[in-house]
Structures are given as C-alpha cells and as structure tokens.
Amino acid sequence: MKKTNWLLLVLALVLSMFLVACSGGDSTDEGSSDDGSTDTEQDSGSDSEGDSEAASGEQVLNLIDGAEIPTMDASLATDAVAFQWLGSTMDGLYRLGENAEPEPGIAKDHTVSDDALTWTFNLRDDAVWSNGDPVTANDFVYAWQRAVDPDTGSEYGPYMMGGVIKNATDIAAGDTPVEELGVKAVDDTTLEVTLEKPIPYFESLTTFGTFLPLNQAFVEEQGDQYALEADTLLSNGPFVMTEWSHGEGWTLEKNEDYWDAENVKLAGINVKVVKDTATGVNLYETGEIDRTGLSAEFVDQYRTSEDFRIEEEPVLFYLKMNQEANEILGNVNARKAIQHVIDRQSMVDVILNNGSIPAVGDIPANFVSHPESGEDFRELNGDLVTNDVDKAQELWTTAKEELGIDTAELNYLGGDTEVAKNLDAYIKDQLEKLEGLTVNVQSVPFQERLDRDTSMDYELQNSGWGPDYIDPNTFLNMWVTDGGNNKTGYANEDYDAMIEKANNELAQKPVERFELFLEAEKKLIQEDAVLAPLYQRAAAQLWKPHVKGVIVNPMGPDYNYKHAYIEGK
Incomplete structure (x- = not known):
C-alpha cells in the first residue's frame, strides 16, 4: 500500500512504500522496493519473458532499501517496505502475477454466490509453514480475526476489512465478538468468506498483505516478540528471512518447503539499508548490488546506459x-x-x-x-x-x-x-x-x-x-x-x-x-x-542486465521476486 499505510507513508521515490498501501510511503528512499503501496506490469530491469530455465551463475539477488522494515507482523504492517518483504516471504490466497492478474497462492480457485456475498476458497493441501505445520483455512480465520480485534491495535485490519468482511466494522469498534467475523474454516482446505456487501475488487484485495494467514500456535508462542526478529517469524512463501540486522539489512533464502519451490530460481536475496544515493551508485558500480535508485543529479549521467530503467x-x-x-x-x-x-x-x-x-x-x-x-x-x-x-x-x-x-x-x-x-x-x-x-x-x-x-x-x-x-x-x-x-x-x-x-x-x-x-x-x-x-x-534506476523475471506490481509489494533469476552473471 500501499500502502500501502500505503501512506506510502511517504515511502520512497525509488524505494518502497505509502504512507503508499501500502499503501503510505516515503517519497525519497533510494532503495529496492519502490512502493502502497507503488508499478507498471512489466519486467523490472530485464526480460520478463525469458525462460527461467536459462538461469545460470550464482542465483543471489543483492539489493538496497532506503529504510528499515518497521514490522514483519502482517496485522500491524502499514507501509510499502513491510509489505514488500511480507509479500516475498508469505503467500496469501492469491498473489499478483504478470499484468497484475491474481495467480494461485494458497487458494487453488474459488466460487462466488449469485448475490456476490459468499466467496468459497478451495485451498491446496501441500502448503506448509517453515516449521513444517500445514497451512490451513484456520490460519486465515485466525489472521483476519486478529487484524480486526481492537486488542491487536491494527490500523490496516479495520481499514481494509471494515465494510468488506461481514461484521468487521462492529468488531473493530468493540461492539461485536471477534468470532462473529464473516470468515469460517469449513474444513482444513475450505475457507468461506461472507462479505458485508458486494465488493467489486475483492479478489484483488485478497492479494494484499493484511489478508495473509498466520500460524496461531506460533504467533501465540512468541507473544510480544512475534515478528521482531528473523527467528520469531514463520514463512509460507517463496523465501524465508534468515537474518535481520535492524537498521543494517536482512537476508532471505529460498524456502525449500514452499509448495511451488520448483519454480523459484533464486537461492537468496540480500538487502542492505542505504539512504544515500551516491553510496548506492558506488555499490552498484562495484558490482555489490544489482539495482539502485537514482536521484536527479545521477539521471543524466546514466540515461544512455543499457542498465538505466524508468518504472512508472x-x-x-x-x-x-x-x-x-x-x-x-x-x-x-x-x-x-x-x-x-x-x-x-x-x-x-x-x-x-x-x-x-x-x-x-x-x-x-x-x-x-x-x-x-x-x-x-x-x-x-x-x-x-x-x-x-x-x-x-x-x-x-x-x-x-x-x-x-x-x-x-x-x-x-x-x-x-x-x-x-x-x-x-x-x-x-x-x-x-x-x-x-x-x-x-x-x-x-x-x-x-x-x-x-x-x-x-x-x-x-x-x-x-x-x-x-x-x-x-x-x-x-x-x-x-x-x-x-x-x-x-x-x-x-x-x-x-x-x-x-x-x-x-x-x-x-x-x-x-x-x-x-x-x-x-x-x-x-x-x-x-x-x-x-x-x-x-x-523510479529512475540502474538494473544489472543479468537480473531477469522480476515483476513490478501496481499494488501491495512493489516487486514480485518469485519468478526472478540470474542469467549469465
């Protein structure tokens, strides 16, 4: 969102971010995730059409971001930096693919009632959390209830679900028990959602970070430490966060237990927090990173470079x-x-x-x-x-x-x-x-x-x-x-x-x-x-030509790295 608070919350010119929802965002960060939230549906930096089987060389993407991740708790996230890395480590019901079209995540498909109020999602049975637990319909029920529970203190839960999911507004106001939220686990692989009214954009909404599932047992075991460190997180998406050095950067590795791991080519993503454009350019020139944002004084210098990209x-x-x-x-x-x-x-x-x-x-x-x-x-x-x-x-x-x-x-x-x-x-x-x-x-x-x-x-x-x-x-x-x-x-x-x-x-x-x-x-x-x-x-950016298959999103995470790969580095 932004965002995403897709304030993008003043998030990145060249980064993530809202007060963009997400989306809110920073108008200025020279980082890797251009946010709310921020995004054309084209390959970011190279050919999205290439056959990812052509991946060669070390499959590691090295990036910078202009701000620290404020939180990795999907219920509390409000900005593009958080939504970027939640989207890289988590799958919701759907995720955005090419041309901003939802592609299967934990949901294989869904049906909608004639009055457009009841959505039934059929979940895959081969999705697991990074601790080995299966991802079930109850994980969505728990996460969505938690997001609108006034005791959680979520900004985006009431904002995104209020007037959308049945009873969300009254629950957020403390007038209705959280169990009355219009979401039900029919069984482990069937999720039934009742809307407050027809929502023309609801399928698109299910790709957003606030609607990600949570493993209830793990979240409650971690208590107030949940999502504050790499080892107090769980993933069910393409990557797992293995290191998180606050203020300095973080490391993601391929999630070998991901339900679609065979289509994830990157072995990992390394991210450094860098706020200064010149530093980012220097890191790019020395080959330490694969993408950097350009501020005004660098654009004319690099405009004719084959590495130069403008992402609208x-x-x-x-x-x-x-x-x-x-x-x-x-x-x-x-x-x-x-x-x-x-x-x-x-x-x-x-x-x-x-x-x-x-x-x-x-x-x-x-x-x-x-x-x-x-x-x-x-x-x-x-x-x-x-x-x-x-x-x-x-x-x-x-x-x-x-x-x-x-x-x-x-x-x-x-x-x-x-x-x-x-x-x-x-x-x-x-x-x-x-x-x-x-x-x-x-x-x-x-x-x-x-x-x-x-x-x-x-x-x-x-x-x-x-x-x-x-x-x-x-x-x-x-x-x-x-x-x-x-x-x-x-x-x-x-x-x-x-x-x-x-x-x-x-x-x-x-x-x-x-x-x-x-x-x-x-x-x-x-x-x-x-x-x-x-x-x-x-975003005016430099991208290494060997980076392929990155999808730029118009909402939620700025970039989809699930299909990214390195070719001929």
Missing part, C-alpha cells in the same frame, strides 16, 4: 494538511493557495528528474479506466490543480483576511534521506512565495514519520499513497470522516455520502459508480482542497 507507478505524493492542528490549514482558501503556488513541472523536471509526472488529482494516470468507454480516469477528470502564483496569492490574501493575520508560520514534516531533503527544500521555497509565510522543515526518519502521522502530530506533511487494490476507491475512500488513514481532520458529510453510495447502492453498477468517483475527486481536491497534489512517482 500509480503512486501519488501530496502535501497532507492537518486541519485540526493548525488554524491556518483549517481555512480552505489557505489550502487552495498552497495547492496553486507549487510549480510541479519544475519539481519533476529538475528536482526529481526521474520520469515522475505532476500530480493533478487524487487518482493517478494509467491506473483505472471507465468501464464503458475505456477512457483513463485522469484524462476524464483533467487537471484539478494548476500552478498559478497570482491566483495563489489572491487566495492567500483572502485567507489571511479571514483569519485576521498578516504573517503565518507552518511546520513541515519531511524525510531524512538525501532525495527527501532536496525535495522538501524545494517545496519550502515554493510555499514561501506566499507573502508572509514561513515554513520550518523537520527532517525525521521514516518510522518517526509513520508514528507522527498516526498520532496526527504534524501540520504539513509530504506523504504518499500507493494502491491497496485496483479500484478508485483505494485512493478516495481514505478521506471519509474518521477514516483510518485520513489523519487530516477532514470531515464532510456530502463527501462521505458519495463514497458510501459508490460502495453500496452502486456496487454492482460499474458505470454509475465510476462516474460518481469522478465527482467525488473533484469535491475532495477542487472544492475542499484536502490535499495539495505533488507528483506521480516514477
């Missing part, structure tokens, strides 16, 4: 404006002034210089299309924000008059990586074009940004989001009143009603639903100015 992603970054924490940001004209004063084109051309494009709404380009005409959502709704400094100054003057102030001071929460600091300095300069405004930038580590977003301990924040599933709702549903990832103080009954109607009355009317989402985006961005869109991320 449906990941948006924007300024979140905390309407509760600051009276100025509670003023709609002030927020609109902030939207219009920023020169996004120069930002992506000069500061980022990595293929990113200006963001002009809350839905990315080339993400979802009109179900009838096939036109792209972004093209249909057009540019909801523009760069117009004169208009911004007029709005700002009106805001100051309404607030009775001549000067203003705002605190800006940004990242601590090199790219983040450069970008945040640019945005500060842009904002201070507004007469009488002073912006104080606070550069903090990724985990602190996650924590401060959760507690709404910020005024302005550079944040991002990658899709948790392929539907406009994954972006627009965030901003309903008291939404789990809203964290702006925005509350509007009319906006809430639009999202409610789209996901209930119009759930099985795709054209009307899509067109209502178009109107909802206009209200969110154009009328209420809840966010100041910045850019839609692309």
Whole structure:
C-alpha cells in the first residue's frame, strides 16, 4: 500500500512504500522496493519473458532499501517496505502475477454466490509453514480475526476489512465478538468468506498483505516478540528471512518447503539499508548490488546506459494538511493557495528528474479506466490543480483576511534521506512565495514519520499513497470522516455520502459508480482542497542486465521476486 499505510507513508521515490498501501510511503528512499503501496506490469530491469530455465551463475539477488522494515507482523504492517518483504516471504490466497492478474497462492480457485456475498476458497493441501505445520483455512480465520480485534491495535485490519468482511466494522469498534467475523474454516482446505456487501475488487484485495494467514500456535508462542526478529517469524512463501540486522539489512533464502519451490530460481536475496544515493551508485558500480535508485543529479549521467530503467507507478505524493492542528490549514482558501503556488513541472523536471509526472488529482494516470468507454480516469477528470502564483496569492490574501493575520508560520514534516531533503527544500521555497509565510522543515526518519502521522502530530506533511487494490476507491475512500488513514481532520458529510453510495447502492453498477468517483475527486481536491497534489512517482534506476523475471506490481509489494533469476552473471 500501499500502502500501502500505503501512506506510502511517504515511502520512497525509488524505494518502497505509502504512507503508499501500502499503501503510505516515503517519497525519497533510494532503495529496492519502490512502493502502497507503488508499478507498471512489466519486467523490472530485464526480460520478463525469458525462460527461467536459462538461469545460470550464482542465483543471489543483492539489493538496497532506503529504510528499515518497521514490522514483519502482517496485522500491524502499514507501509510499502513491510509489505514488500511480507509479500516475498508469505503467500496469501492469491498473489499478483504478470499484468497484475491474481495467480494461485494458497487458494487453488474459488466460487462466488449469485448475490456476490459468499466467496468459497478451495485451498491446496501441500502448503506448509517453515516449521513444517500445514497451512490451513484456520490460519486465515485466525489472521483476519486478529487484524480486526481492537486488542491487536491494527490500523490496516479495520481499514481494509471494515465494510468488506461481514461484521468487521462492529468488531473493530468493540461492539461485536471477534468470532462473529464473516470468515469460517469449513474444513482444513475450505475457507468461506461472507462479505458485508458486494465488493467489486475483492479478489484483488485478497492479494494484499493484511489478508495473509498466520500460524496461531506460533504467533501465540512468541507473544510480544512475534515478528521482531528473523527467528520469531514463520514463512509460507517463496523465501524465508534468515537474518535481520535492524537498521543494517536482512537476508532471505529460498524456502525449500514452499509448495511451488520448483519454480523459484533464486537461492537468496540480500538487502542492505542505504539512504544515500551516491553510496548506492558506488555499490552498484562495484558490482555489490544489482539495482539502485537514482536521484536527479545521477539521471543524466546514466540515461544512455543499457542498465538505466524508468518504472512508472500509480503512486501519488501530496502535501497532507492537518486541519485540526493548525488554524491556518483549517481555512480552505489557505489550502487552495498552497495547492496553486507549487510549480510541479519544475519539481519533476529538475528536482526529481526521474520520469515522475505532476500530480493533478487524487487518482493517478494509467491506473483505472471507465468501464464503458475505456477512457483513463485522469484524462476524464483533467487537471484539478494548476500552478498559478497570482491566483495563489489572491487566495492567500483572502485567507489571511479571514483569519485576521498578516504573517503565518507552518511546520513541515519531511524525510531524512538525501532525495527527501532536496525535495522538501524545494517545496519550502515554493510555499514561501506566499507573502508572509514561513515554513520550518523537520527532517525525521521514516518510522518517526509513520508514528507522527498516526498520532496526527504534524501540520504539513509530504506523504504518499500507493494502491491497496485496483479500484478508485483505494485512493478516495481514505478521506471519509474518521477514516483510518485520513489523519487530516477532514470531515464532510456530502463527501462521505458519495463514497458510501459508490460502495453500496452502486456496487454492482460499474458505470454509475465510476462516474460518481469522478465527482467525488473533484469535491475532495477542487472544492475542499484536502490535499495539495505533488507528483506521480516514477523510479529512475540502474538494473544489472543479468537480473531477469522480476515483476513490478501496481499494488501491495512493489516487486514480485518469485519468478526472478540470474542469467549469465
């Protein structure tokens, strides 16, 4: 998600990540997992079509990531870094394969009732955990119940399952026993899920990290130490985490007990935490890593290299404006002034210089299309924000008059990586074009940004989001009143009603639903100015030509390494 909190939670330009769901994310990490969450369906760095039987040389992938993994607990994960490595070590019911199509994971197939409320998943009987226990339907029941149990403290459980799985909302509120969640193990290999209402994107949703299974006996045995170290984790996916040196990196090895191990070619993946672009480039040049992200100053140097790649992603970054924490940001004209004063084109051309494009709404380009005409959502709704400094100054003057102030001071929460600091300095300069405004930038580590977003301990924040599933709702549903990832103080009954109607009355009317989402985006961005869109991320990267078969996802884990291999290294 992001994500994935596909805040991507301000996760990586070139990394993972949301406040992208996952997806949330960091706009700046120069790492390996570009997030929520972040993603085109093409081979990342080389030919996805090649026959993986051609794998040769040492089958080890060496990567960097721009941030530490905040958690490997699927119930607590909210960011693209966590979802990347959960997705590499775990299988859910399905996982995303080529062209963002769900491919079998623990589920072999499923059936759906005529009213679209009951989904029955037929599970394989040859899947095991890395401790030898079989993966059963009860592992999903336990994990999903745990995710919505208020005692767990999960952000994504209530957010992803509320209004989707029957009784999830009431359970998360503490009003209904967790056993009443609409998920049942009919037997070890049959999982029955009852939905609250028809969910057009539910199959896509089952690939997301929050819906991964958990081995109840193991989790309870580990207690509060679960998922904090490599030896307090279990895997049921292509790889097993064997080492985790916090703040430094981690190691994955092929899971020989994986149900589809014969199709996993990599023997392992080594990851180092590296926040500095120049360090990453040096490691790449000396052959120590197989991929690195490029910040603006390196792009022109490597643009003609055969190793150079640009990965476009449906990941948006924007300024979140905390309407509760600051009276100025509670003023709609002030927020609109902030939207219009920023020169996004120069930002992506000069500061980022990595293929990113200006963001002009809350839905990315080339993400979802009109179900009838096939036109792209972004093209249909057009540019909801523009760069117009004169208009911004007029709005700002009106805001100051309404607030009775001549000067203003705002605190800006940004990242601590090199790219983040450069970008945040640019945005500060842009904002201070507004007469009488002073912006104080606070550069903090990724985990602190996650924590401060959760507690709404910020005024302005550079944040991002990658899709948790392929539907406009994954972006627009965030901003309903008291939404789990809203964290702006925005509350509007009319906006809430639009999202409610789209996901209930119009759930099985795709054209009307899509067109209502178009109107909802206009209200969110154009009328209420809840966010100041910045850019839609692309990742400028160097990839070793010998890396083959990596799939780039539009949601959940940025990369699928299950089919990756090394050829001729």
